[in-house]
Every structure is written in C-alpha cells, then in structure tokens.
Amino acid sequence: MKIDPFDIEHYFARYEFTTPFLLCASDCETISVNELxxxxxxxxxxxxxxxxxxxxxxxxxxxxxxxxxxxxxxxxxxxxxxxxxxxxxxxxxxxxxxxxxxxxxxxxxxxxxxxxxxxxxxxxxxxxxxxxxxxxxxxxxxxxxxxxxxxxxxxxxxxxxxxxxxxxxxxxxxxxxxxxxxxxxxxxxxxxxxxxxxxxxxxxxxxxxxxxxxxxxxxxxxxxxxxxxxxxxxxxxxxxxxxxxxxxxxxxxxxxxxxxxxxxxxxxxREQLIERNRGLIEQNIGDAGAFFGRWPDLFTWRPPQASSVALVGLHRPSATDYCHHLAEEAGVLLLPSSCLGYGDGHVRMGFGRESFGKGLARYETYLQSEENQRRESLSLT
Ligand SMILES: Cc1ncc(COP(=O)(O)O)c(C=O)c1O
Known part of the structure; x- marks a missing residue:
C-alpha cells in the first residue's frame, strides 16, 4: 500500500544543498570527525x-x-x-x-x-x-x-x-x-x-x-x-x-x-556540545526577535521555549508560494507550514546554524528592496 508523501524531506531534497542561505534547518551547527x-x-x-x-x-x-x-x-x-x-x-x-x-x-x-x-x-x-x-x-x-x-x-x-x-x-x-x-x-x-x-x-x-x-x-x-x-x-x-x-x-x-x-x-x-548549540540558538533567536520587530506587518512571532525551531505566522496569501519564490529569487530557505500539514499561513525557522545571522541579513536586504519597489510603484500611480 502506498504511503503519503514525506513533504518535509521532499522539500529539503529539492532545496537544502542548492539554496545558499538556510534559515529553516532543524539541526544545530555540526563539527568534523577530527574535532569530535x-x-x-x-x-x-x-x-x-x-x-x-x-x-x-x-x-x-x-x-x-x-x-x-x-x-x-x-x-x-x-x-x-x-x-x-x-x-x-x-x-x-x-x-x-x-x-x-x-x-x-x-x-x-x-x-x-x-x-x-x-x-x-x-x-x-x-x-x-x-x-x-x-x-x-x-x-x-x-x-x-x-x-x-x-x-x-x-x-x-x-x-x-x-x-x-x-x-x-x-x-x-x-x-x-x-x-x-x-x-x-x-x-x-x-x-x-x-x-x-x-x-x-x-x-x-x-x-x-x-x-x-x-x-x-x-x-x-x-x-x-x-x-x-x-x-x-x-x-x-x-x-x-x-x-x-x-x-x-x-x-x-x-x-x-x-x-x-x-x-x-x-x-x-555531551555537556560541551549541547552548551555550545544552546548558546548559538539563543543568540540567533535574539537576532530573529529584533528582525521580526522590524517587520511586524509580515510576521507573527511566538518565540520557542525549547528546541532549535519555531513556527512563525506569515501574513501572505500562501506560505508555500512565498517560500518557493524566496528560495529561487533570494537564495533564502524557509519551510512552509503546508509541508507540516498545518495550513498555508506559517513558516518554520531554524536557529541552530552559525550562518543564521548572515542568512537573516540577506533576507532583510531582499525584504527592503521589495519594500522599496512597492513604494516606488505606489509613488508612480
Ligand atoms: C521530531 C523529529 N523526529 C525525528 C526526526 C528524524 O531525525 P533524523 O533525521 O536524524 O533521522 C526529526 C528530523 O527532523 C524530527 O524533527
């Protein structure tokens, strides 16, 4: 008997290794065999x-x-x-x-x-x-x-x-x-x-x-x-x-x-690895909280109590369309809630990676240029 598609893994298989800025990974920053x-x-x-x-x-x-x-x-x-x-x-x-x-x-x-x-x-x-x-x-x-x-x-x-x-x-x-x-x-x-x-x-x-x-x-x-x-x-x-x-x-x-x-x-x-990852997540969540504060019309932010992930409300008609477009146009990856069987109004973000801050900066530059274009087109009409 066939099983339902594994939506999250299909999505990651498509984008994880080709999108430069991953803002939705659920794992934490890794280390090499030698470091371990x-x-x-x-x-x-x-x-x-x-x-x-x-x-x-x-x-x-x-x-x-x-x-x-x-x-x-x-x-x-x-x-x-x-x-x-x-x-x-x-x-x-x-x-x-x-x-x-x-x-x-x-x-x-x-x-x-x-x-x-x-x-x-x-x-x-x-x-x-x-x-x-x-x-x-x-x-x-x-x-x-x-x-x-x-x-x-x-x-x-x-x-x-x-x-x-x-x-x-x-x-x-x-x-x-x-x-x-x-x-x-x-x-x-x-x-x-x-x-x-x-x-x-x-x-x-x-x-x-x-x-x-x-x-x-x-x-x-x-x-x-x-x-x-x-x-x-x-x-x-x-x-x-x-x-x-x-x-x-x-x-x-x-x-x-x-x-x-x-x-x-x-x-x-154990303690050393966990401590390091928890510190990284807390720092990235701090940056994310400030970012969401600058874009209140776009996001609803419910900070996580634990884990490396959060589900963020996205005020756009379709989170799925938005995420595909964002990956292709800006090289920034978010995970739409449709991949989690949870409607189409949220995105999952992940805070465990060292590159999170860079990715967030790239995303913000993209949002700003979108906003500038919108303002320009309004002033032309
Ligand atoms: C809640 C949960 N359980 C299990 C897994 C599976 O873990 P792994 O990908 O390491 O097999 C994941 C992976 O994302 C997960 O989020």
Whole structure:
C-alpha cells in the first residue's frame, strides 16, 4: 500500500544543498570527525583501527550503557541503537500498531510521526497545538476527549518541532495519567530534549516516568551530528522491545560500526556540545526577535521555549508560494507550514546554524528592496 508523501524531506531534497542561505534547518551547527575525536580525547589512529564487521544488533553494550546513563530509570537492556533516528519511528509504528488501532498524534508533526501511524493503523486523530498570544498552548481537554479505551497509542514530541513548545511538568504528567487510565502506549519523540532555552529546566524523560512508552532520541539535533545518523529507542517493555528488534532485522539489522564509535565519543562530550548549540540558538533567536520587530506587518512571532525551531505566522496569501519564490529569487530557505500539514499561513525557522545571522541579513536586504519597489510603484500611480 502506498504511503503519503514525506513533504518535509521532499522539500529539503529539492532545496537544502542548492539554496545558499538556510534559515529553516532543524539541526544545530555540526563539527568534523577530527574535532569530535579531539574533544573526546581520541585520535584518528583510534578511529582508523576500528574493524568494520557486523555489530551487535541491539547496539554495542558500552554505547547502550552510556545512553542508559543519561536517564534515571533506564537499564542498558532497554536501549535499542538504531540505524538512524528516523528508523525508530518506522520500527515503533510497525511493531506496535495493527490496522484499525486508534492513535492520537500531536500535530503539527514531523511527517513520519503522523504519516506512518496513519499508514499502519488507518485510524488517527489529531491533537492540535494551538496558537495563543505570543506562545503556543496545549489543550488537555481535547486530549481527554480524543483518548478512549480503544486508543492504542498517543504520539507526542517534546520539545516540539515545529513550534518549539515545551509543556510544563504538570501538563507532561497529565498526558501520562490520561494514557495510564486507558492503558495506552506513548511514543515520545525527544529528539530536541536538552535544548531548553533561557534557563528553562529540562523535563524528565518520558522513559523515566512511564513504563508503557517508547522514547526516541539521538544525536542529530541537540548534538549537531545528523550525518552520524545516530539514534536510539528506549523501551522498558520486553515484549515490545523484542517485536521492535524483529522489525529491525528487516531494516538495518545492526548499527554502523563507525557511527557507534563516534556516538560514544559524542556522549562523552555531551555537556560541551549541547552548551555550545544552546548558546548559538539563543543568540540567533535574539537576532530573529529584533528582525521580526522590524517587520511586524509580515510576521507573527511566538518565540520557542525549547528546541532549535519555531513556527512563525506569515501574513501572505500562501506560505508555500512565498517560500518557493524566496528560495529561487533570494537564495533564502524557509519551510512552509503546508509541508507540516498545518495550513498555508506559517513558516518554520531554524536557529541552530552559525550562518543564521548572515542568512537573516540577506533576507532583510531582499525584504527592503521589495519594500522599496512597492513604494516606488505606489509613488508612480
Ligand atoms: C521530531 C523529529 N523526529 C525525528 C526526526 C528524524 O531525525 P533524523 O533525521 O536524524 O533521522 C526529526 C528530523 O527532523 C524530527 O524533527
């Protein structure tokens, strides 16, 4: 059976490597293999000596133990190292869902969180994050009304891509309570956990609070290492974990050895990498806030509480047309909300890259020249 197009990835495949100024990337600034090795106190020779045989299918126990050590109620047996974070979404939906199972998905969502659940179960309800004055809000009453004893799975993503929303601890615990009452599973995508901004506290991982959950995490966003394709699922339930492993034998079988080696190095320098990226995001968000202040007729700005991304209201008839035009005319890339299944009135921006300031300056020059042309044509009429 065919699956819906993965709109975000099609869009990035078209523009990411041909558009000079990327203002919507969700990952953070990356580093080289050599920089990573140096930070972790390892050498090129250490990496060069690595053997390229098959690896343990659930992942290297040393790496799994390092991952488990970043949680409080997680043992190394609970961790499944993946071939990529994206694979974890596929494996989870395949292992957990049957046709007809009811799933509630927090939306807007990274495509695969919604599309894979819909593809496998065919029975998905959307739980929408709502725009409010200067921020985004969760409607827990809506979740209560959507979840019933027929609900097999609730899919959430905190910190949230694309809004940058982070629930408070009470809201987070309420979601768990709602799931618990109905014996529903939770798939909690924590790919952006660790990027809480302006001193906001990191929420506990869902893996530490709820036994019927699958947590997805990895090194692409927070650590700025998407080219490693390093990710993991935490699944405390043994039966479900075995089911996930069975599906994994049909996809990647085992993680790539160089990825496991470098992922361990990255976990050893965790604080340093995260601190650097959080600082970069906060600085870029400061610049973006000032920019939005200069263009109040064009944007509605709801600053993110966490993550590297934000969803910005765009006062133009079609964000999709606007973004294609902007990429082609100005070489500046924004992501239209149509790629996130969220109407056509918003754009996603991403703040994790060092080149953000340059891109924003280029965008502003373009907006100014557009504005000058508009004024000129008005004065001529
Ligand atoms: C919320 C979320 N989950 C999962 C992924 C997949 O991560 P990766 O591209 O590293 O496989 C992404 C990537 O953008 C994401 O935003």
């Amino acid at each position: 090795l140096t930070m972790a106190g390892r050498t090129e020779a250490d990496l060069g000596a690595l053997k390229l045989g098959y690896t343990e299918s659930q992942g290297d126990p040393v790496l799994r133990s390092a991952v488990a050590g970043t949680y409080s109620a997680v043992a190394l047996d609970h961790v499944v190292i993946l071939g990529s974070p994206e694979e974890g979404i596929y494996l989870a939906m395949r292992a957990l869902l049957e046709p007809g199972d009811h799933v509630v998905v927090l939306t807007p969502a990274y495509d695969s969180l919604l599309n894979l659940a819909r593809h496998v179960s065919g029975n998905v309800s959307r739980w929408e994050i709502r725009p409010a004055e200067g921020r985004w809000e969760l409607d827990l009453d809506q979740l209560i009304s959507l979840v019933s004893s027929r609900t097999k799975l609730i899919v959430v993503n905190f910190p949230h891509n694309p809004t940058g929303f982070l629930p408070d601890l009470d809201q987070f615990r309420s979601i768990i309570e709602i799931a618990r009452q109905h014996k529903a599973w939770i798939f909690c995508d924590e790919m952006y956990r660790g990027l809480e901004l302006n001193g906001l506290e990191t929420l506990p991982s869902m893996a530490d609070l709820y036994e019927r959950c699958l947590v997805l995490a990895g090194l692409s966003k927070v650590y700025g290492l998407p080219g490693l394709r390093a990710g993991w699922l935490v699944i405390r339930d043994e039966v479900l974990r075995a089911e996930v492993m069975n599906w994994k034998f049909y996809t990647s079988i085992c993680p790539p050895a160089p990825t496991e080696y470098l992922a361990l190095a990255a976990l050893q320098t």
